[in-house]
Amino acid sequence: HPESSATRNNPHFTRELRLRMKDVQRAIGDASKDSELPRNADDKIKAMEQTLAKGKQIEDECAASVKKLRAMLQSTEEQLRVHKKQTLFLTQLTAKTLPKGLHCLPLRLTTDYYSLNSSEQQFHNQDRLEDPELYHYALFSDNVLAAAVVVNSTITHAKHPTKHVFHIVTDRLNYAAMRMWFLVNPPGKATIQVQNIEEFTWLNASYSPVLKQLSSQSMIDYYFRTHRASSDSNLKLRNPKYLSILNHLRFYLPEIFPKLHKVLFLDDDIVVQKDLTALWSLDLKGNVNGAVETCGESFHRFDRYLNFSNPLISRNFDARACGWAFGM
Incomplete structure (x- = not known):
């Protein structure tokens, strides 16, 4: 008992138990029969029994406390999991929600756009759209304000704004609003082009395996069938925006801009903080794409995506190589 886990950290009980043991040992001594025991032997043994009963009670209380603490820990972990999921959902909701005053902005812009005559709906400097000597940017977005932030922040830090050309592709729903915004708020001397993705009849x-997969019933069910939402750990990956071909259009840059040699693709969730023209003189060493490295210690490295237990993969790929995070 002095070494039991329940009583080890109870010095008062340990001291009492050792004292009782010494009393019993002295009382029993070398006696070999009852007649040789002193008169107080029974009292010493009863005191020892009481102390042992107290020790058992301490152990029982500790076991109950451990059980209670485990239940509390399990409950706390479950609450933490629920709160994390709620936080993730609210974070995604906040990121995608417009302030109340901006809810009708696309509608107002669309209405204003269609009130213009055809000549007023045109952008200036459209002769620069295919000039390979200029700095061309591709921006695929259905968010008017986000696109405006990207364009304006780029031009603000550009050393030669007149040499910058922005090719914006949006969907049919936001096409008029996007054009109207940049007609009313032109980015200085830069050139703007706004296209409707439905104009890409090819x-x-x-033609596109990606588009075929996005339109499949299984993919639509994954993003829109609510009864499966509880089984997904990452709500971000269930955002229906990933069904939009705008998120995959970057794979078709050569088809969209066949006459351009280099195009810089910009996501619509960035703010440019310096002049980017140096990127056009960057030597890609024969590579088709140049991308921002986001690997860090282990994130986005090949071993997170590929099965290197497969000999064919292990022979042809470097497990520590950095994968291209294309913005999804």
């Missing part, structure tokens, strides 16, 4: 399911 981009169909028979």
Whole structure:
């Protein structure tokens, strides 16, 4: 008992138990029969029994406390999991929610756009759109304000704004609003082009495996069937925006801009903080793409995506190589 886990950290009980043991040992001594025991032997043994009973009670109380603490820990972990999921959901909701005053902005812009005559709906400097000597940016977005932030922040830090050309592609719903915004708020001397993705008639399911997959029933069910939401740990990955071909259009830059040699793709969630023209003189060493490295210690490295237990993969790929995080 002095070494039991329940009583080890109870010095008062340990001291009492050792004292009782010494009393019993002295009382029993070398006696070999009852007649040789002193008169107080029974009292010493009863005191020892009481102390042992107290020790058992301490152990029982500790076991109950451990059980209670485990239940509390399990409950706390479950609450933490629920709160994390709620936090993730609210974070995603906040990121995608417009302030109340801006809810009708696309509608107002669309209405204003269609009130213009055809000549007023045109952008200036459209002769620069295919000039390979200029700095061309591709921006695929259905968010008017986000696109405006990217364009304006880029031009603000550009050394030669007149040499910058922005090619914006949006969907049919936001096409008029996007054009109207940049007609009313032109980015200085830079050139703007706004296109409707539906104008790309060549981009169909028979040409694009990505588009074919995005339009499949299984993919639609994954993003829109609510009864599966509880089984997904990352709500971000269930955002229906990933069904939009705008998020995959970057793979078709050569088809969209066949006459341009270099195009800088910008996501619509960035703010440019310096002049980017040096990127056009960057030597890609024969590579088709140049991308920002986001690997860090282990994030986005090949071993997170590929099965290197497969000999074919292990022979042809470097497990520590950095994968291209294309913005999804």
